[in-house]
Amino acid sequence: MFRRRNTSWIWILATVAIVAVAVLLTVGNYHYASLNPGGNDFLVHWMGTRSFITEGLSPYSDEVALRIQNMVYGRPAQAGEHELRVAYPLYSIVIFLPFALIKDFTMARAVWMTVLEIGLVALSFLSLRLTRWKPTPLVLLVLLLFSLFWYHGLRALILGNAVVLVSLLLVGALLSIRSGADELAGVLLAFSTIKPQVVVVLLAFVVFWAVARRRWKILIWLFGSLFLLSAASALLMPDWILQNLREVMRYPGYNPPGTPSAVFSIYMPGVGKQIGNGVSIFLIVVLLVEWYLSLRGDFRAFLWTACLTLVASQWIGIQTDPGNFIVLYPALILVLAMWDERWHRSASLLIIAMLVVVFVGIWLVFLHTLERAYQPIQSPLLFFPLPLFLLIGLYGVRWWAVRPQKSWMASLDSR
Structure with missing residues (x-):
């Protein structure tokens, strides 16, 4: 009985500490x-969700886009400026709804940042657990910072x-696959599609792997959840899929270059497109080969191939942005974990040194190439450093x- 009381007090104190930290973070974030x-990425979906739930306006409408542009620019977007339009599936409002209920954008942004x-x-x-x-404690501290x-x-x-939340959903899904919680994995993967361009290639690999391994529950819960999310959205807005597809099609037109061919074309107008297309085709072939080879291994092979898929998918011709590269963090942890496994504790210095190099190197590229506009604009060169480092x-x-x-044999993928 005494031990149970101690455990209860520990949980109570931990909860109070977490709430206190969250409140302090929110206060600091509000001040910032x-x-x-x-916070324009959040603003777009806060305004889109809020306009939808309070006024019934389509988040894909020109009226909502104009409201967002007026908040950012103080006027409608001009030619060549980011149009700040909603391009997520309608069911993404599940994620943004609690924040859209906060009327003041600054407060909503502060809570979202927390x-x-x-x-x-x-x-x-979660990546370490995966x-x-x-x-070591020192390496863990450096990793958190x-x-x-x-x-x-x-x-x-x-x-x-x-x-960031999409990355958490993906890591949670991979952990669920390892532990045999296939139903949960399918649901998490379905919700990760709020940013479909980031996850679509990984989903294709998981589907391929699940079919080959007869992990049917993953597929049933993935596609079942997607159907329910889409159907529920259709009840709210019957033509949301067509409206969303329209926005997806126009998305590359007002966004910075987001494919290898587009980026190479900036620096090598004559042959850049061909070089970029060549890189994309090569990586697609590599992925297909690695997907097939992964079927011969256990969860380790699956995880390595999943990380490779996340990294390579940034360069296979699907529109993306370096702002999405946080999704590659599990791949970085996997590389460092393998260094630690190979060289044990003597690898700590190497790991810390490499984290410093990555940290400083990418920040230097950003600071030396940024353009000043309504906000600092990153250079297309940032499309390359992290994926190249992770591929190597x-x-x-x-x-x-x-x-x-x-x-690693505790995984249940051999069932």
Whole structure:
């Protein structure tokens, strides 16, 4: 009885501490948001969701887009400016609804930033759990600081990019697949499609793998959840799919270059498009080969291939943005975990040094290439450093990453 009471008090104190930290973070975030207008990624979906639930306006309508543009520019967007239009599926309002109920945007943004900050820390811990890596306390501290302040994490936080939550959903799904909780994995993967361009290639791999391994529950719950989300959205707005597709089609037209061919064309107008297309075709072939080879291995091979898929999918011709690269964080953790497994504790110095190099290197590229406009505009060059580093890193640890080990055989993928 005494032990139960102690446990209850521990949980109560932990809950109070978490709430206190969240409140303090929100206060600090509100102060920051008051002094630094921005959070445009969040603003788009806050306004779209709020207009929909309070006035019945389609989040894809020109009227909602004009409201968003007036909040950012003080006027309608001009030619060549980002049009700030909603391009997520309608069921994404499930994610944004609690924040859209907050009338004051600055407060809503502050609370959203708190959620993303907690999400970035949670992403680190879940990625460590996914790779079964137990770093030294020093390395763990460096990883947590890195996750919050490296370029791709801090940019997602400041802009309010929901990709942080998408990354959590993906890692949660991979953990569920490892533990045999296929129903949960399917649901998490379905909700991750609020940013479909980020997850579509990984979903294709998971579907391929699940069919080959006869993990039918993953497929049933994935497609069943997607059907329910889409059907429920259709009850609210019958033609939402057509409206959303219209926005998806126009999305590349007002966004920065987001494919290898588009980026290469900026610096090499004569042959850039062909080089970019060549890179994309090569990576598609590599992925198809690795997907097939992954069927011969256990969960280690599946996880390595899933991380490779996330990284390579940024360069296969689907419109994306370096602001979404936080989704590659689990791949970075996998590479570092394999270094630790290979060289044990002596790898700690190498891991910390590499985190410093990645941290400083990407920030230097950003600071030396940014353009000043209504907000700092990142250079298309940021499309390359992290995916290139991770592609090299993943193949550098491939032999250790895909070989079966007893510590990983708890996975149930052999069922």
